[in-house]
Amino acid sequence: MVRVARLAKDRDADRTRSLILDAAERIFARDGLRAARTLDIASQCHVTKAMIHYYFGTKEKLYQAVLDRVFLERIEGMQLASLRALPPRDALDAYISRLFGQMARKPHLGPLFALENIQNDGIYYTRSGGEVYRVLTNIVDRGMAAGVFRAMDSRHAAIIIMGACVHYFNVANNVRILWPERRHFDERLLREHIASATDFVSSALLMRRVRPRTAVHR
Amino acid sequence: MVRVARLAKDRDADRTRSLILDAAERIFARDGLRAARTLDIASQCHVTKAMIHYYFGTKEKLYQAVLDRVFLERIEGMQLASLRALPPRDALDAYISRLFGQMARKPHLGPLFALENIQNDGIYYTRSGGEVYRVLTNIVDRGMAAGVFRAMDSRHAAIIIMGACVHYFNVANNVRILWPERRHFDERLLREHIASATDFVSSALLMRRVRPRTAVHR
DNA sequence: GTCTATAGTTGGATAGAC
DNA sequence: GTCTATCCAACTATAGAC
Numbered sequence: 114m115v116r117v118a119r120l121a122k123d124r125d126a127d128r129t130r131s132l133i134l135d136a137a138e139r140i141f142a143r144d145g146l147r148a149a150r151t152l153d154i155a156s157q158c159h160v161t162k163a164m165i166h167y168y169f170g171t172k173e174k175l176y177q178a179v180l181d182r183v184f185l186e187r188i189e190g191m192q193l194a195s196l197r198a199l200p201p202r203d204a205l206d207a208y209i210s211r212l213f214g215q216m217a218r219k220p221h222l223g224p225l226f227a228l229e230n231i232q233n234d235g236i237y238y239t240r241s242g243g244e245v246y247r248v249l250t251n252i253v254d255r256g257m258a259a260g261v262f263r264a265m266d267s268r269h270a271a272i273i274i275m276g277a278c279v280h281y282f283n284v285a286n287n288v289r290i291l292w293p294e295r296r297h298f299d300e301r302l303l304r305e306h307i308a309s310a311t312d313f314v315s316s317a318l319l320m321r322r323v324r325p326r327t328a329v330h331r
Numbered sequence: 332m333v334r335v336a337r338l339a340k341d342r343d344a345d346r347t348r349s350l351i352l353d354a355a356e357r358i359f360a361r362d363g364l365r366a367a368r369t370l371d372i373a374s375q376c377h378v379t380k381a382m383i384h385y386y387f388g389t390k391e392k393l394y395q396a397v398l399d400r401v402f403l404e405r406i407e408g409m410q411l412a413s414l415r416a417l418p419p420r421d422a423l424d425a426y427i428s429r430l431f432g433q434m435a436r437k438p439h440l441g442p443l444f445a446l447e448n449i450q451n452d453g454i455y456y457t458r459s460g461g462e463v464y465r466v467l468t469n470i471v472d473r474g475m476a477a478g479v480f481r482a483m484d485s486r487h488a489a490i491i492i493m494g495a496c497v498h499y500f501n502v503a504n505n506v507r508i509l510w511p512e513r514r515h516f517d518e519r520l521l522r523e524h525i526a527s528a529t530d531f532v533s534s535a536l537l538m539r540r541v542r543p544r545t546a547v548h549r
Numbered sequence: 550g551t552c553t554a555t556a557g558t559t560g561g562a563t564a565g566a567c
Numbered sequence: 568g569t570c571t572a573t574c575c576a577a578c579t580a581t582a583g584a585c
Binding site for chain 3: 569572574575577580581585
């Protein structure tokens with residue numbers, strides 16, 4: 114190691130802390146808590162491992178801090194309280210739109226939550242993360258009561274809708290399965306997915322009149 | 332360690348090999364390749380770590396063997412070739428039904444594939460795993476051509492449908508978010524999910540005539 | 550606040566007896 | 568084919584200089 118101590122004027126506790134959180138968020142979103150390496154996190158943001166322990170104590174506490182931060186961001190970004198007040202169709206549209214707004218800004222959030230659910234049963238997030246699901250359940254229930262959504266179990270509906278929206282991000286690094294001509298995550302594909310998923314969910318839920326087709330083969 | 336060498340008559344290479352694969356499948360489905368511990372796998376099936384290396388060489392090769400096996404099971408269980416021959420609606424029903432048949436038998440398959448996609452970009456599975464998606468794409472394309480499915484990009488549709496079906500298994504260990512009265516994965520919930528998801532996907536895709544509602548509030 | 554150096558532990562893999 | 572014992576690399580976390 115030839116690196117020299119950073120100049121005093123370049124030291125900034127808030128900035129360093131936030132850089133570590135940003136890097137940790139990306140690394141944890143790929144590796145999960147157990148497989149993530151503090152060295153990977155440190156070198157991604159050009160600090161030393163010691164800094165992680167100086168600011169966060171342990172890897173586990175850093176992980177908790179990461180989830181606490183994204184949880185706050187999500188709660189603010191989704192504006193859940195306001196959704197409960199909107200009429201069901203508008204609330205559904207707004208819910209999905211805000212959800213995708215967040216995922217578009219940070220495509221790794223899907224994997225981060227997926228790993229947390231699978232590997233840790235959501236114990237680092239669930240504390241109050243369930244609100245995101247419960248608001249969606251509420252929207253579906255109100256839509257059914259108002260007669261604008263088809264009848265179905267709203268809790269299953271919430272999980273299915275969420276899956277329809279977020280699965281894309283879990284397979285995003287592997288899209289060459291379906292798009293061999295593309296090797297990586299792509300801005301245009303993302304926009305297409307958002308449009309498709311929004312449309313898909315609406316079609317599944319909405320009671321709607323369809324203009325009769327001329328040719329129906331079965 | 333007080334355990335004594337197993338009696339010669341109780342030695343069975345095929346059985347041991349298969350026990351290791353079973354245990355590894357479960358552990359990898361929770362931890363992923365990197366975080367999985369060979370000691371965990373070994374103790375789950377009451378053999379020693381040494382046996383894993385005797386039969387499979389390295390942890391990575393064991394992981395590959397696990398994915399190769401589930402890949403074969405899936406290909407056989409899905410009977411993909413036959414699906415290409417069915418009319419679109421029947422093919423879609425059969426596809427989803429067979430998919431859920433496999434997931435019901437092994438609920439950890441969802442997490443196993445999710446981790447593989449997120450953490451390894453599918454490189455241990457994709458070799459030919461894309462066929463499962465491509466058949467679904469083909470079904471959707473044929474359904475649109477026949478006028479029985481709504482118009483949409485079939486590749487996005489495939490990803491969305493898959494997400495609607497499998498997300499449930501990723502959050503299954505965390506269902507107390509929505510069902511506080513239940514603490515664990517549950518047989519009845521699974522059946523409900525299968526029914527809901529099947530219905531959801533059909534409603535989203537099918538061109539159908541809906542009988543007019545009497546009261547529509549917006 | 551940031552660095553280097555290192556302690557302490559875990560875990561993948563191997564050697565060799567039975 | 569299965570076991571015990573052990574090697575060694577990788578990793579988290581700490582100590583202490585600047």
